[in-house]
Amino acid sequence: MRKQPELRLPKKAVQVWRIQNSIDTLFFALVPVVYYFVQLYIFESFYAWLTWAFAGFVVLYGTVRILIWPKIQWYRFRYEVFEDEIDIQQGVIIVRRTLVPMVRVQHVDTEQGPILQRYKMSAVSITTAATTHQIPTLFIDDADALRDQIASLASVHEDE
Template sequence: MDYPLLNHQMPPRIQAVWRKSLFTTIGSFLFVEVILFLLATRLGEWSMLVWLSFAAGIVITLMIGVVLYLLIPYRYAFHRYEITEEDVALQKGYFFRTTTYVPLNRIQHIETNQGPFLRREQLMELVIHTAATAHKLSGLDTVQAQALREQLIALVKVAKEDV
């Protein structure tokens, strides 16, 4: 069975944000591993087990980083959304694809977030809150995110009036 893709895709600039975030995460893990190694050697632990665990940690971290970096184009291809008059559909995943439908009458409030990586690429994240959870739509153009937020607020008002 072919999995249907939703209509709207994020701007390609979101891939740069994902790369920067990945480099920051991998760099943080490598930094912690080096600190732990230096602490172990400073305390007099020069055993082969310390060296092997350090090398294994570095290799595993770098392998995971390379795999996640290579999967960014696939992640981008399946990171989509769609807004109808009844719900908001959010789609993600390249191996395990999920589509989440958020009914408009269940939306409590909508936030916009913009961290340093998103700000540099002039992108924004839309966070749709329901009673149970928050659904994130990351990587929208700043102007598009504001317009989408206003559109959703208007649709939510209409949906709640109908109930």
């Protein structure tokens, strides 16, 4: 059996994921708010207690998604780049291990959203004919170096 990949994401990834998950939870929190106003003004016969049940579920969901999930996600995510392949391990409940052969890599991108820009971080996307694999939340210099390394290794295999 092959050993686990050795490289981890920076610890700052946990903070970035917490912010991203907070924004997701805020959108999810609109469900009890909308239900409350619909129940209050449109359908007065709706069950009022459902508003509190939805709100409690959002609080529970937000607590797990913001405080617990990112730490476990960071702990489980690992990657390593070899001469012939990229090894990515990710997942919290179901751990998925992906080997991306260098000969299959079509192109490599770095991308940033506003939150990643704020923390001077970037994500590396590795595209093959079938799908795109991502190594999220690396510092910009590390992401650029990794992108260049993968692009270099992939182009060497194309030439052969």
